Amino acid sequence: MTAANNPFARLAQVPSFEVESTAVADGRPLLLPQMSGAFGIPGGRDISPDLTWSGAPDGTRSFAVTVFDADAPSMSGFWHWAVANIPATVTALPAGAGDAAGSGLPQGAIQLPNDARLPQYIGAAPPAGHGRHRYFITVHALDVEDIGVSTEGTPAVFTVIMEGHTLGRATIVATAETPA
Secondary structure, X not given: OOHHHOOOOOOOOXXXXXXXXXXXXXXXXXXXXXXXXXXXXXXXXOOOXXXXXXXXXXXXXXXXXXXXXXXXXXXXXXXEEEEEXXXXXXXXXXXXXXXXXXXXXXXXXXXXOOOOOOOOOOOEOOOOOOOOEEEEEEEEEEOOOOOOOOOOOOHHHXXXXXXXXXXXXXEEEEEEOOOO
């Protein structure tokens, strides 16, 4: 991936670790449950994918999870999900953890409003005929237990705050496309 196509290219380079999912795979299309019913994708259900990670760097005190569409037709992409303050003892989230209540999130974790201003996961919904979009599903290993972001903060501000505390990243890049 060229630097121009990589949303992490301008950030400090950190070690990677492993992340897996039964619902999404690197380079593969998202399944209908991970697509957006809220934004009118037939069969879309806005269900956050299950995630399991391992091999985080020493010194990890918490995790964060973000889902970002780098190819959205905007100057800033589109943030689909942002979760902060996942305890370092947690190494998995179940499918649907990102519902409106955050019912699958561990105690202490918080969901920030996505770019639709909803504090939950909202599925992929690339505009019809816009081409293939890439969805960066990332687990961030952080050196603090509480990143100190407001529950009303934006994912963009969250990632700026996170930058100085990131020890490692694990990313799955899934895709989605809506035919014209």
